[in-house]
Amino acid sequence: MVNEAKNKGHWIYEPSYKHWYTPEHFKHIYKTYLYAKEDFLNSLQIRNPLEGIEAGFKRLEDMQSKLLAGEPLPNKEAEYKKLKELTQRQKCACYTL
Secondary structure, three states, X not given: OHHHHHHHOOEEEEOOOOEEEOHHHHHHHOOOOOOOOHHHXXXXXXXXXXXXXXXXXXXXXXXXXXXXXXXXXXXXXXXHHHHHHHHHHHHHHHHHO
């Protein structure tokens, strides 16, 4: 798979995590495929990396449209802080019982 991607000038795409790997990076991370799950290996795709760049631009355009329309964007930082605060409170409550 790595050689095929390299010969085509493409990258390896993992759709469930939407992650792109250069063939060299993929080979470095997964030095041996012996322990990789077959489902994972079957899900991998050899794709032109420009597709990922185009998808990123599409997401940026969608975000820009929402901003211009006055729609609120999800605030991941605020969600993270609320979740962290909630888990800390739960830990403290467990210790006081």
